[in-house]
Amino acid sequence: MSKQNSVIKKHAGFTLVELIVGIVVLSISFSILTTLIYPLANQSAEQVHQIRAAELGQSMINEIIGRSFDENSDMSGGFIRCGESGVSCSVIGADSGETRAGYDDVDDYDAINFGDTLVNSLGEDISAQYVGFSMDVKVINDANYDGNSTGDNSTAKLITITVRTPQDFDFVFSVYKVNF
Numbered sequence: 001m002s003k004q005n006s007v008i009k010k011h012a013g014f015t016l017v018e019l020i021v022g023i024v025v026l027s028i029s030f031s032i033l034t035t036l037i038y039p040l041a042n043q044s045a046e047q048v049h050q051i052r053a054a055e056l057g058q059s060m061i062n063e064i065i066g067r068s069f070d071e072n073s074d075m076s077g078g079f080i081r082c083g084e085s086g087v088s089c090s091v092i093g094a095d096s097g098e099t100r101a102g103y104d105d106v107d108d109y110d111a112i113n114f115g116d117t118l119v120n121s122l123g124e125d126i127s128a129q130y131v132g133f134s135m136d137v138k139v140i141n142d143a144n145y146d147g148n149s150t151g152d153n154s155t156a157k158l159i160t161i162t163v164r165t166p167q168d169f170d171f172v173f174s175v176y177k178v179n180f
Contacts, residue, residue, distance in 0.1 A: 045167070046169070049165035049166060049167060049169070050165070050169075050171070052130060052133065052165070053163040053165050053169075053171040054171065056118070056130060056133060056163050057135070057161050057163045057173040058173070059120070060135065060137065060161050060173075061159070061161060061173055061175050063121045064109050064139075064159055064175075064177075065106075065159075065175060065177060067106050068104060069082070069106060069157070069177055069178070069179045070082040070089050070090055070106070070107070070153075070154075070179070071090040071095065071104070071105045071107075072087050072088060072090060073087075073179065075104075081154075081179050082153075082154055083153075083155075084154075089153040089154045090105070090153075091107075091153070092107040092110050092139055092153070093107060093108070093110050094108040094110070095108065100112070100119070100121075100123070106139060106157050106159060106177045107139050107157060109137045110137065110138060110139035110140075111137070112136070112137040113134075113135075113136050114135040114136070116134070118133060118135065131166065132165070132166025133163060133164065133165060133166065134163075134164045135162065135163050135164070136162045136164075137159070137160070137161050138159075138160045138162075139157055139158070139159050139160075140157065140160075141153040141156070142155075142156050142157065142158040142176070143155035143156055145158075145176065147174075155178065156176050156178045156179065157177045157178075158174060158176055159174065159175050159176070160172060160173070160174045161173045161174075
């Protein structure tokens with residue numbers, strides 16, 4: 001009989017104390033693991049937002065750079081340029097009554113602010129693709145290429161596009177359009 005008792009004890013299983021200790025150890029390890037993984041998930045979303053911001057900023061740069069330097073310059077550049085031969089240069093900003101669909105020169109884009117509703121160059125709402133993003137466009141005359149506005153409006157224009165992600169990170173894209 002003593003042999004039977006020892007066999008039964010070997011197959012008896014875990015005690016209640018051992019089960020509770022095991023559950024506590026497992027819950028502590030899961031909580032540590034969760035606190036280590038959560039920031040990584042946030043960082044991966046940040047990288048996706050950076051890519052999306054770059055897409056949005058580059059598409060706006062492409063749209064603006066495709067326009068002529070000035071209202072009084074020709075689209076292809078070179079033949080008629082403002083600031084030469086009695087051709088005056090226009091002031092920064094959209095012409096009266098002009099909407100984005102009719103923007104024909106770089107400075108028309110100054111002070112465009114897209115809040116929750118982002119619109120592409122065709123006037124289509126793309127907010128569903130860029131949820132939480134916003135964008136601002138600023139154009140200044142910068143004849144000496146130092147990033148500060150100058151009075152000379154016939155040399156170069158600095159286009160600055162700021163894209164804000166849903167995590168409130170600002171990505172700034174800048175490009176010059178010169179009067180060639």
